Amino acid sequence: MDMLEVMLEGPRARGAFLLRSLLEPPWSLRIEDEAALAVVSVTRGTAWLLTDAGERHELGAGDLAIVRGPGHYTACDRPSTPPSIVIGPGGECSSSADGSPLAEVWGRGVRTWGPGERGDTVLLTGTYEDAGETGRPLLAALPDVVVLRRDAWPSTLPDLLAQEATIDAPGQRAVLDRLLDVVLISALRTWFAGRAEEAPGWFRAQGDPVVGTVLGLLEAAPERAWTVSELADRVGVSRAALGRRFTELLGQPPIAYLTQRRLQLAADLLLESDATLPTIARRVGYGSPFALSAAFKREFGRSPQEHRRGGLGARTAVGG
Template identity: 60%
Template sequence: MTAPTAALASMAGVDVLEALLDGPRARGAFLLRALLDPPWSLRIEDEAPLTVLAVLRGTAWLAPTDGAPRELREGQVAVVRGPDHYLVADRPDTPPSVVVYPGGRCTSAADGRGLWDEWSLGIRTWGHRADASCILLVGTYEGAGEASKPLLNALPAVVALTPEELGTPVLPVLAAEMQVEAPGQRALLDRLLDVLLISTLRTWFALQQTEAPGWFRAQHDPAVAAALGLLHQQVAHPWTVTELAARVGVSRASLARRFTALLGEPPMAYLASWRLALAADLLCSSSEVTVASVARQVGYGTPFSLSTAFKREHGVSPQEYRRGRRSSEVDAALTGSVQAPS
């Protein structure tokens, strides 16, 4: 096998969707079964970057801030992109009776009283009564970093798939496990929620065909797919377009042209943006992480060169960015401090 052919083969299992999904990964995600009788209407103001919403029984209407309401039937799964507020209701014209805030805190829309204890129905279950006519599964991803922005930006306000389109049995498994308390249960639920999210998004992107984002369509161009895989696998390598083209077995001009046509920017511009996105997330991963260590991990020779590029991209220094992100996370935690148990 020649070197270029080997490179293409080695990249066959690497895709950008996997890298982008590393940001919105469930870690102690908020999960809830909501059991509701009409008339009911929930105004969601949790500002989560992504929410998975599935109808286990009955029907529901989902009304984003921008866009027409859509009916979700039994077995359908929807992914709602935040942070915009939206309504979930028995009918699109039912006025909100409950407001949901960050952390799962919920109050009466009429008088502001807390409703979690009043409406609690058991393990991860909340609502009117056990045999309510509508059962919703809600899984909320409460954090997403810079590296997942290309994924989030490619999504409409609502992605919805029928059971036939989704074609995976994970939904009933997740619904059943949500009612179980056992060692390791939170980790199990996080993994099942991730599987449901990935299956939904992968299927939806595939259904878009020519309308899918360039980084998804790139899988159909072996050279561009291999180049993307190399950039994501070896982000700290001192890449040039010439070396990248040689590794994937095409000319420099051909790779630059095909890459730009699919991704909307040349390979080195894409790499620079990806490095800075990863740097932003690494900076906020731990208070022990230094700018110097982040610079080494993402391919910058010195902390100064990373800081200069980072400030040009984000408008603030790496340290200021980290302080700002932490401040936002603290504010969100305080807002949702009276929250539903996980």
């Protein structure tokens, strides 16, 4: 079971916001889009990323950053340049001085924007507005900013994404969604692989012959009425040994992990499908919609119906 692939089921591009920014010094963008995750690639020039927590990252051409949201941050030519542009939810661009909209004024063609034509610095930014509940373990494992230098990750994928971003053709939005996902997966795989000992338990667990096998069973069939005894029999260890090894790596026993994953899957299904609550309950292993509703409210503090209404409303508000 590839646990990185499993976790990335949440943050998946679906009509993701993608933009090339042509920038000339002095420039500074205040990013307040509330996105769950952003991928920022410098295709020309240099840029700084400043987080509200005080982190400073200088990026050169070919470098890529993954910014964990929904916190705000600043992208600029140098740390001393004050923000002149604010990027809000849905990629809405406005002047920080008077709030006037800039998206149409500074439009430079297909998915391209900036105050000038030259673009001493060119940024390609792709944002995931929502990572889903299933993507929460992935986001929790990331720092505020992940930086991959071109020499450590000499991938041509960002260049391909930048080329495709300027094309306006049938099906292009789907092409860009797929490419953005591939960029994110490839970058995170490289970043996690270089930090094997610091990687989260779910990433390290996939290499464990006992816990990795059990994770595969649980993720492949979360609707099944698994017991610790059955899982232990499948991997040839005692219940106690399985519980101990699983908890050491995942921070909780197998059935507690399964319960959490079932509820995360249910939360995403409520927003991504029009399936009824009884159907979702069956798909994630609950005997009735009432049992799912009770467990859902304990986990998230709201009913499945409230979750579905609130999530769809938020997506509509940002044009998703």
